[in-house]
Amino acid sequence: MPRKTPSAPLALALMTMIPGTAQAADAAAASATVKALAYPDTARGDTVDPQFGVDVADPYRWLEDDVRVNPKVADWVAAQNRVTDTYLETLPGRDSFKKRMTELYNYERFGLPTKAGSRYFYTRNDGLQPQSVLYVREGLKGEGRVLIDPNAWAKDGATALGEWNPSEDGKHLLYSVQDGGTDWRIVRVKDVATGEDLSDEVRWVKFSALDWAKDGSGFYYSRFPEPAKGAAFQSLNENHSVYFHKLGTPQSADVLIHATPDKPKLNNSAVVTDDGKYLLVVSSEGTDDRYGLTLHPVGKPGAKPIVLVDDFANNWEYVTNEGTRFTFVTNKGAPRGRIVSLDIRKPAELTQLVGENEATLVGASRVGNRLILSYLGDAKSEARMVALDGKPIANINLADIGAATGFGGKSSDPETFYSFSSYARPTTIYRFDTQTGKSEIFAEPKLTFNPADFSVEQRFYKSKDGTEVPMFVVMKKGLDRSKGSPTLLYGYGGFNVSMTPGFSPTRLAWVDKGGVLAIANLRGGGEYGKAWHDAGRLDKKQNVFDDFIAAGEYLIAQGIAGKGQVAIEGGSNGGLLVGAVTNQRPDLFAAALPAVGVMDMLRFDRFTAGRYWVDDYGYPSKESDFKNLLAYSPYHNIKDGTAYPAVLVTTADTDDRVVPGHSFKYTAALQHAKAGDKPHLIRVETRAGHGSGKPTDKIIAEAADKYAFAAKWTGLSVEK
Known part of the structure; x- marks a missing residue:
């Protein structure tokens, strides 16, 4: 589930076969293996919640408990993993996928550089390191030296470097530590010259920007109150507040800058303005781009905060300021975004600098005396450069159909960096000069494959209500298209998140083995601005499921996939998507891979960050929302007596x-139901979280298991 603070298959499938052939014999053997699966016994409780005249049974409520706290839940997880591991070991495609994924992952990867003073900071992974390493260069052409190597922090590689930010002069580095995949961060400070940590340490930081005071005396951050003992991984996150930490002092001495005790559900994140004169606090209650803005004058103790926006109705993203005139990206009066400026003395009076157009404006930054605008045109990246007053200067030529990110910088420096990647092209880092308009490669990976061996197409198909939905289709060139191919269909469809072309070694392994990869740009995302998002949330959430189902039907109708050859995958909100459409159309899909999904739509708002998601899902406590949520909640709509996909x-x-109790309860209910002979399993990773910070070996191992599973049930032969 996203948080925006100023955001993952066996040789032969059971298909229709001619009796007496070798394939039929193999299928019979596979079926016998599946029927022999004995799922762990899962105790069923008698919990029933009466809600708006409906008695809602929740027999697996006990599986919501933290695995660290309740030994019965820990035993259940261990028993499920034993069954799953035993089954996965029978898949011949598992080792083949793992080998190919390891090969595809084994290339040098760079992160976007950040310049501070004369130093350049960037991450690098030599290929198979569990975590990327942070380097620093003295000057653009200097030799990089290791500043932070998180691979030494934990034997299992599961402790990661989180957010980081150098001070303005490059003398200190502010960085966070993420242990075992949790959203919680421990924040520390490093002396860049010596590589030694200072005494400073800040805890209970989550969903926070980390920004330095311009003079380097300290930094601003956001945190929640320390949770009760044993509740850190499940208790609701409320009372998010902004603090200032002065270097060399204990956290107990940190100064509270901004808090909203009268509105405990607000998130408050802070950024220092370009001129260093103000701290801009961006407040939000949920996941929608609907913000409040408050300015705190810096260096003026007792000065009254300036409220710029307090209606929480629109998106506001700070770009830059010149004195009291501030520039923002907003969707106020422009569902696909525009650039406006305002004077903080009269914040209601907006001056348009760049108007709305057909492409969706997704970000802007100031670099030198230019603004770089990032757009999505049919889910593909575009970049344009304009003057500070909005007058067009030039488009920035990108390499191909793909995704460009970055373009950060300073008003005092015309230099910026951006990354570009596509489905078959790993990330290349470019240096761009806003004065000359020239791009040059900063870091380009050496590959173990040829991107030209793969094709990327963009298709448009009609959903149930006639809406045209885009979809990217990736396959190996020369693939026999006279017959359908096993296809992996991926979707998300929520929270204004756009599915843009990006490189994934694990998914490319699926394509490299002869499978097709399809990524649908479902409603609920941000590909076409606010209207596209609104068309896939709250009482219109069913549109997302209809779009995904229509994608599967289109792939089969067009002969891209054959009947019984489509596997579906999605994570987080995409896990909900996979769970919901599996319930609604179990006949359409051969296999389903729901990852870290929101599966109980009546209790999602009771744990950790779940309360934010009401913007997309609605409130289970409100009758109209409750009825809508109950209608598609994966946990509550499993069809007993219906043959389900694997x-x-x-x-x-x-x-x-998304606490794992969602997946635990859903799996228990699916295993209890009479849902056919195909396997219904759960794989629970240890010392991992929602996805970020996961070490490379765990990413590969999990993906190999999932795609070997999908390969078996879609008929993709991977023993090559």
Whole structure:
């Protein structure tokens, strides 16, 4: 589930076959293996919640408990993993996928550089390191030296470097530590010259920007109150507040800058303005781009905060300021976004600098005396450069159909960096000069494959209500298209998140083995702005499921996939998507891979970050929302007596974004139901969370298991 603070298959499938052939014999053997599966006994409780005249049974409520706290839940997880591991070991495609994924992952990867003073900071992974390493260069052409190597922090590689930010002069580095995949962060400070940590340490930081005071005397951050003992991974996150930490002092001495005790559900994140004169606090209650803005004058103790926006009705993203005139990206009066400026003395009076157009404006930044605008045109990246007053200067030429990110910088420096990737092209880092308009490669990976061996197409198909939905289709060139191919269909469809072309070694392994990869740009995302998002949330959430089902039907109708050859995958909100459409159309899909999904739509708002999601889902406590949620909640709508596709649920014990109880309860209910002879399993990773910070070996192992599982049930032969 996203948080925006100023955001993952066996040789022969059971298909229709001619009796007496070798394939039929193999299928019979496979079926016998599946029928022999004995799921662990899962105790059923008698919990029933009367809600708006409906008695809602919740027999697996006990599985919501933290695996660290309740030994019965820990035993259940261990028993499920034993069954799943035993089954996965029978899949011949597992080792083949793992080998190919390891090969595809084994290339040098760079992160976007950040310049501070004369130093350049960037991450690098030599290929198979569990975590990327942070380097620093003295000057653009200097030799990089290791500043932070998180691979030494934990034997299992599951402790990661989180957010980081150098001070303005590059003398200190502010960085966070993420342990075992949790959203919680421990924040520390490093002396860049010596590589030594200072005494400073800040805890209970989550969903926070980390920004330095311009003079380097300290930094601003956001935190929640320390949770009760044993509740850190499940208790609701409320009372998010902004603090200032002065270097060399204990956290207990940190100064509270901004708090909203009268509105405990607000998140408050802070950024220092370009001129260093103000701290801009961006407040939000949920996941919608609907913000409040408050300015705190810096260096003026007792100065009254300036409220710029307090209606929480629109998106406001700070770009830059010149004195009291501030520039923002907003969707106020422009569902696909525009650039406006305002004077903080009269914040209601907006001056338009760049108007709305057909492409969706997704971000802007100031670099030198230019603004770089990032757009999505039919889910593909575009970049344009304009003057500070909005007058067009030039488009930035990108390499191909793909995704460009970055373009951060300073008003005093025309230099910026951006990354570009596509489905078959790993990330290349470019340096761009806003004065000359020239791009040059900063870091380009050496590959173990040829991107030209793969094709990327963009298709448009009609959903149930006639809406045209885009979809990317990736396959190996020369693939025999006279017959359908096993196809992996991926979707998300929520929270204004856009599915843009990006490189994934694990998914490319599926394509490399002869499978097709399809990514649908479902409603609920941000590909076409606010209207596209609104068309897939709250009482219109069914549109997302209809779009995904229509994608599967289109793939079969067009002969891209054959009947019984489509596997579906999605994570987080996408896990909900997979669970919901599996219930609604179990006949359409051969396999389902719901990862870290929101599966109980009547209790999602009771744990950790779940309360934020009401913007997309609605309130289970409100009757109209309750009825809508109950209608599609994966946990509550499993069809007893219906043959389901093969299902492999994946989650992790330290997921404190979407607590694993969602997946536990859903799996228990699916195994209890008479849902056919195909396997319905759960794979629970240890010392991992919602996805970020997961070490490379765990990413590969999980993906190999999932795609070997999908390969078996879609008929993709991977023993090559």
